[in-house]
Structure formats: structure tokens, C-alpha cells
Amino acid sequence: EPEVTQTPSHQVTQMGQEVILRCVPISNHLYFYWYRQILGQKVEFLVSFYNNEISEKSEIFDDQFSVERPDGSNFTLKIRSTKLEDSAMYFCASSVGEKLFFGSGTQLSVL
Amino acid sequence: GEDVEQSLFLSVREGDSSVINCTYTDSSSTYLYWYKQEPGAGLQLLTYIFSNMDMKQDQRLTVLLNKKDKHLSLRIADTQTGDSAIYFCADQNRDDKIIFGKGTRLHILP
Numbered sequence: 001e002p003e004v005t006q007t008p009s010h011q012v013t014q015m016g017q018e019v020i021l022r023c024v025p026i027s028n029h030l031y032f033y034w035y036r037q038i039l040g041q042k043v044e045f046l047v048s049f050y051n052n053e054i055s056e057k058s059e060i061f062d063d064q065f066s067v068e069r070p071d072g073s074n075f076t077l078k079i080r081s082t083k084l085e086d087s088a089m090y091f092c093a094s095s096v097g098e099k100l101f102f103g104s105g106t107q108l109s110v111l
Numbered sequence: 112g113e114d115v116e117q118s119l120f121l122s123v124r125e126g127d128s129s130v131i132n133c134t135y136t137d138s139s140s141t142y143l144y145w146y147k148q149e150p151g152a153g154l155q156l157l158t159y160i161f162s163n164m165d166m167k168q169d170q171r172l173t174v175l176l177n178k179k180d181k182h183l184s185l186r187i188a189d190t191q192t193g194d195s196a197i198y199f200c201a202d203q204n205r206d207d208k209i210i211f212g213k214g215t216r217l218h219i220l221p
Contacts, residue, residue, distance in 0.1 A: 006153075031207065033209075035209075035211075041213070042211050042212065042213045042214075043154070043199065043201075043211035044211075045208055045209065045210070048207070048208065056206065056208060091153060091154060093209075095207070097207070098142070099142060099144070099156065099159050099203075100144075100156075100203070100209060101156065102146070102153055102154040102155075102156070103153055104152055104153030105152075105153040105154070107151075
């Protein structure tokens with residue numbers, strides 16, 4: 001079965017550093033998403049992306065965050081200057097407009 | 112805003128049925144989902160139900176939807192140790208945004 005893949009599975013970074021989380025959505029999917037889950041809390045919506053632009057973003061997705069689809073296959077989330085509170089599991093998801101398929105997540109630890 | 116609520120813990124004996132309940136507030140739900148998360152792993156889509164259905168069965172899993180009461184449940188028949196995980200209820204609204212509950216940790220007793 002096709003799946004969404006995310007790399008790396010774990011990322012450790014120093015506060016203030018930039019990180020890029022990578023995702024390869026399912027190949028014929030058109031809608032792309034990033035969600036995050038802070039330990040012990042709900043999975044929260046960050047941003048959705050369609051037709052090469054952001055279609056919706058949450059209040060969490062501030063100027064420190066950006067998304068890009070640099071080529072036909074990758075979908076990236078960049079955090080420009082990481083903060084301690086950015087430590088979370090970040091999930092990428094994609095869909096053709098119906099149910100979402102999630103990747104296995106990238107655990108980001110900001111020290 | 113829209114919210115999804117579920118109890119945080121459930122303990123069930125191996126071989127019994129598990130029933131995980133969820134309530135939501137969104138009046139414009141399109142799909143409702145159950146995801147499973149094992150330790151250190153991502154979100155695995157278990158099953159989903161379209162909002163105009165009231166029941167869906169898939170092997171050991173039965174989903175019941177009461178749209179009037181905005182109540183969703185997941186029944187796992189013959190619960191096994193491998194079912195031990197966190198189960199997330201999620202609601203997809205008409206803007207295709209998914210709202211997750213906090214997850215129910217299912218603990219299997221021997």
C-alpha cells in the first residue's frame with residue numbers, strides 16, 4: 001500500500017537553529033498537511049498546502065514556519081529559529097481530497 | 112471552536128471487547144476517523160466513516176456514529192495484546208481540516 005514517508009525519524013537541534021523536516025507524500029495526492037503533537041497533548045493542525053500555495057494555516061504557524069514543495073515529490077516544513085516549545089512529533093499527511101494518510105512522524109527535540 | 116473529546120484511559124481484559132467513545136462539536140463533519148498510535152510510531156489509519164453512515168464494520172472493528180448526538184464509538188472485538196495503543200478520534204470538517212481528540216490509551220489486562 002502506498003505510504004507517506006518522513007525523514008528523519010528523529011532530529012535533535014539547538015535552540016535558535018534552523019531545521020527542515022522532509023516528507024514524501026503519496027505520488028498522486030494533491031493536498032498536503034503538517035500536524036504536530038507535543039508530548040501528552042492533542043495532535044494539532046499546522047498548515048495545509050494545495051496547488052503550490054498555503055490554503056490554510058493555524059495560529060501556531062507563525063513567521064518562523066514555512067513550507068515548500070521544492071520538486072514534484074518532496075514537501076518540507078522549515079522552522080527558521082527553533083524554540084524549546086517547538087519540541088514535538090511532526091506529522092506530514094497527504095490526500096486526494098478525501099481521507100488523509102499520515103506519515104510516521106519526525107520527533108523534533110530542541111535543546 | 113470545534114472540539115473532539117474522548118476519555119484518556121481504558122483498561123480491558125484480553126479477549127473482551129473494547130469500546131472507545133468520542134464526542135465532537137462540528138456540525139459540518141464529512142469524515143470521522145479512528146487512528147491508532149503505537150509507542151514511538153506515527154498515526155495509523157484504522158478506519159473511517161462517512162458522516163451520512165451510522166455504522167461501519169471492518170473485521171474486528173465496528174464504528175458507530177450517532178450524528179444527532181455527535182457521538183462516535185469504536186468497538187474492537189476479541190481485544191488482543193497487540194491492540195494496546197493510543198486511539199485517536201478525529202473529525203474532518205468541510206474545509207478538510209482534521210481536528211483530533213487527545214487520544215484514549217487502551218491497556219490490555221492479561
